[in-house]
Amino acid sequence: MSFLSYFINGISLGSIYAIIALGYTMVYGIAKMLNFAHGDIIMVGAFATFTVVSTNGGNPIVGILAAVLVCTVLGVTIERVAYRPLRGASPLAVLITAIGVSYLLQNVALLIFGSNSKQFTSVVNIPALKLADGQLSISGVTMVTIASCIVIMIVLTTFINKTKMGQAMLAVSEDKGAATLMGIDVNRTIAVTFAIGSALAAIAGVLLCSAYPSLTPYTGSMPGIKAFVAAVFGGIGSIPGAMIGGIILGVIENLSKAYISSQLSDAIVFSVLIIVLLVRPTGILGKTIHEKV
Amino acid sequence: MKRKAKGIKNQTTIQNFITYAIVIAFWVFIQIWSKAGQMTSLLNGLLVPICTYVILAVSLNLTVGILGELSLGHAGFMCVGAFSGAFFTKAMAGAIPSVGIRFAIALLVGAAVAALFGFLIGIPVLRLTGDYLAIVTLAFGEIIKNLINVLYVGKDSRGLHLSMKDVASLNLEPEGEVIIKGAQGITGTPKASTFTIGILLVLLALFIILNLVNSRTGRAIMAIRDNRIAAESVGINITKYKLLAFTVSASIAGVAGVLYSHNLSSLAATPKNFGYNMSIMILVFVVLGGIGNIRGSIIAAVILTALPELLRGLNNYRMLIYAIVLIAMMLFNSAPKAIEMRERLMEKVKGKGKGAA
Numbered sequence: 001m002s003f004l005s006y007f008i009n010g011i012s013l014g015s016i017y018a019i020i021a022l023g024y025t026m027v028y029g030i031a032k033m034l035n036f037a038h039g040d041i042i043m044v045g046a047f048a049t050f051t052v053v054s055t056n057g058g059n060p061i062v063g064i065l066a067a068v069l070v071c072t073v074l075g076v077t078i079e080r081v082a083y084r085p086l087r088g089a090s091p092l093a094v095l096i097t098a099i100g101v102s103y104l105l106q107n108v109a110l111l112i113f114g115s116n117s118k119q120f121t122s123v124v125n126i127p128a129l130k131l132a133d134g135q136l137s138i139s140g141v142t143m144v145t146i147a148s149c150i151v152i153m154i155v156l157t158t159f160i161n162k163t164k165m166g167q168a169m170l171a172v173s174e175d176k177g178a179a180t181l182m183g184i185d186v187n188r189t190i191a192v193t194f195a196i197g198s199a200l201a202a203i204a205g206v207l208l209c210s211a212y213p214s215l216t217p218y219t220g221s222m223p224g225i226k227a228f229v230a231a232v233f234g235g236i237g238s239i240p241g242a243m244i245g246g247i248i249l250g251v252i253e254n255l256s257k258a259y260i261s262s263q264l265s266d267a268i269v270f271s272v273l274i275i276v277l278l279v280r281p282t283g284i285l286g287k288t289i290h291e292k293v
Numbered sequence: 294m295k296r297k298a299k300g301i302k303n304q305t306t307i308q309n310f311i312t313y314a315i316v317i318a319f320w321v322f323i324q325i326w327s328k329a330g331q332m333t334s335l336l337n338g339l340l341v342p343i344c345t346y347v348i349l350a351v352s353l354n355l356t357v358g359i360l361g362e363l364s365l366g367h368a369g370f371m372c373v374g375a376f377s378g379a380f381f382t383k384a385m386a387g388a389i390p391s392v393g394i395r396f397a398i399a400l401l402v403g404a405a406v407a408a409l410f411g412f413l414i415g416i417p418v419l420r421l422t423g424d425y426l427a428i429v430t431l432a433f434g435e436i437i438k439n440l441i442n443v444l445y446v447g448k449d450s451r452g453l454h455l456s457m458k459d460v461a462s463l464n465l466e467p468e469g470e471v472i473i474k475g476a477q478g479i480t481g482t483p484k485a486s487t488f489t490i491g492i493l494l495v496l497l498a499l500f501i502i503l504n505l506v507n508s509r510t511g512r513a514i515m516a517i518r519d520n521r522i523a524a525e526s527v528g529i530n531i532t533k534y535k536l537l538a539f540t541v542s543a544s545i546a547g548v549a550g551v552l553y554s555h556n557l558s559s560l561a562a563t564p565k566n567f568g569y570n571m572s573i574m575i576l577v578f579v580v581l582g583g584i585g586n587i588r589g590s591i592i593a594a595v596i597l598t599a600l601p602e603l604l605r606g607l608n609n610y611r612m613l614i615y616a617i618v619l620i621a622m623m624l625f626n627s628a629p630k631a632i633e634m635r636e637r638l639m640e641k642v643k644g645k646g647k648g649a650a
Contacts, residue, residue: 093627
């Protein structure tokens with residue numbers, strides 16, 4: 001029974017990674033950049049909810065909406081100010097700028113909220129589900145996290161396959177030049193991608209802090225890196241890949257914490273990533289790239 | 294034709310000498326500065342870290358600029374060097390009483406161990422390219438940091454004992470000494486690093502890298518960077534040269550690690566000093582200094598290490614300013630529009646100069 005409980009918690013943690021990884025992978029697929037500041041948007045989202053719910057006693061739903069709104073605006077602004085001028089510059093320059101943005105967000109949060117860890121009030125008030133005569137208990141947050149992950153996955157896939165904007169995204173990720181010639185507004189498409197990615201990061205931030213309720217300006221950075229690993233793991237640029245990658249990563253992390261060593265769980269996660277990439281150099285669902293001479 | 298080739302060679306020699314001269318001038322300047330009694334203890338404490346970061350930036354530039362592969366795990370090699378060097382100094386305290394000699398050998402040990410790690414990690418990593426390579430180096434860096442945090446090594450009359458659990462499982466004799474204490478790391482390393490040694494190591498690192506870059510090997514490495522397939526088709530052994538560059542880069546980072554560890558009385562692998570944040574910071578030096586530009590790396594490392602400390606008066610705002618400066622610099626340096634604007638400005642200035650003449 002304890003195995004099952006670790007496993008379900010792993011899926012829940014993995015769902016959070018998956019939601020973050022979706023943002024990473026979409027931005028990478030379309031703008032071809034590693035958005036290192038993505039992890040810090042999670043933190044901003046969590047702080048937005050924290051301000052509304054924990055400090056001012058607001059309604060959790062208002063808190064989540066506030067987080068989504070703040071992060072969406074923030075994501076689009078960052079893209080407009082810092083990343084758009086660098087389109088066409090070397091990928092490394094964009095990467096360093098993203099790192100600069102990450103430092104900026106962390107330090108602004110540090111100035112506003114201080115470095116002390118804040119106690120986050122969970123936005124989920126559903127009682128835990130008791131199964132098998134109370135031997136297996138699944139907390140409300142866990143259920144909500146897994147459910148939201150599934151919903152997000154379905155909505156996102158539908159959005160990409162059924163709407164005009166989604167198709168535009170696919171086109172831009174395939175070939176920017178050709179997409180422009182077809183009359184697609186590349187800048188707008190990229191902005192929308194950032195908006196969606198940041199909104200997802202906000203949701204992930206709220207879920208993450210509801211499950212692990214301590215919040216500091218650096219809360220987002222490690223989950224951000226792990227989600228990045230998850231995105232690469234599943235094949236960066238692939239949406240189902242980010243989902244699978246995130247969940248596998250969460251399960252491995254939780255099981256190795258429970259059965260091997262809590263100190264080594266990160267090392268185990270990263271080792272699995274290395275092994276996967278050595279066997280499949282573009283991740284589980286990544287496209288194989290043929291080299292042309 | 295022959296004369297032209299000679300001219301180019303002389304030019305690179307002159308350029309290299311300018312680089313060495315800058316470093317030596319910096320040393321002389323600091324010596325005069327401190328003789329004049331102008332050195333604050335804050336600046337004094339910065340000198341060895343500056344040397345450490347310069348060495349790290351220069352060595353990472355070999356991987357990123359010359360080899361053309363993005364590595365996000367450079368701090369891992371520094372970590373390996375730091376721990377193996379400090380371990381050697383502590384473990385050999387009885388056998389070699391002179392701190393200076395122990396430190397000198399520790400530098401070699403650190404370089405050798407880091408080179409070994411670079412070689413072993415390089416074999417799988419260099420099969421990948423681009424962002425995949427970047428994330429795997431990041432993963433290796435984190436694994437190294439994680440493993441060192443659970444490593445316990447002790448020494449007694451029967452030799453060395455190793456454990457991944459705790460001090461008790463080392464089974465030491467009562468008079469045995471625990472050298473590496475898991476997350477607490479190594480404490481009581483003698484403070485052997487000085488600014489002069491640091492500068493000498495910087496010069497050594499520069500000497501190795503600049504000579505490597507301007508050699509047949511260096512040209513082969515750059516050929517791989519510019520076009521792997523073309524390089525392969527003219528008979529360059531890709532794996533060999535990639536591994537070589539990666540290993541040399543790791544080994545020099547190891548030396549920086551030893552310098553770093555002998556500047557602190559207690560050494561522990563925390564996310565701050567050996568995590569991916571550190572690797573990224575070194576990468577920032579390299580990119581801001583100019584990818585492939587060794588002299589630029591040195592200047593960027595010095596300025597960016599000193600900047601947050603010099604802004605200390607601004608307290609909480611200093612890292613914020615650092616972040617804004619970083620973004621602004623990148624936008625100014627790399628944005629296509631900014632480059633165009635700069636060029637137009639340059640042309641205007643030049644045109645004016647011509648008009649006056």
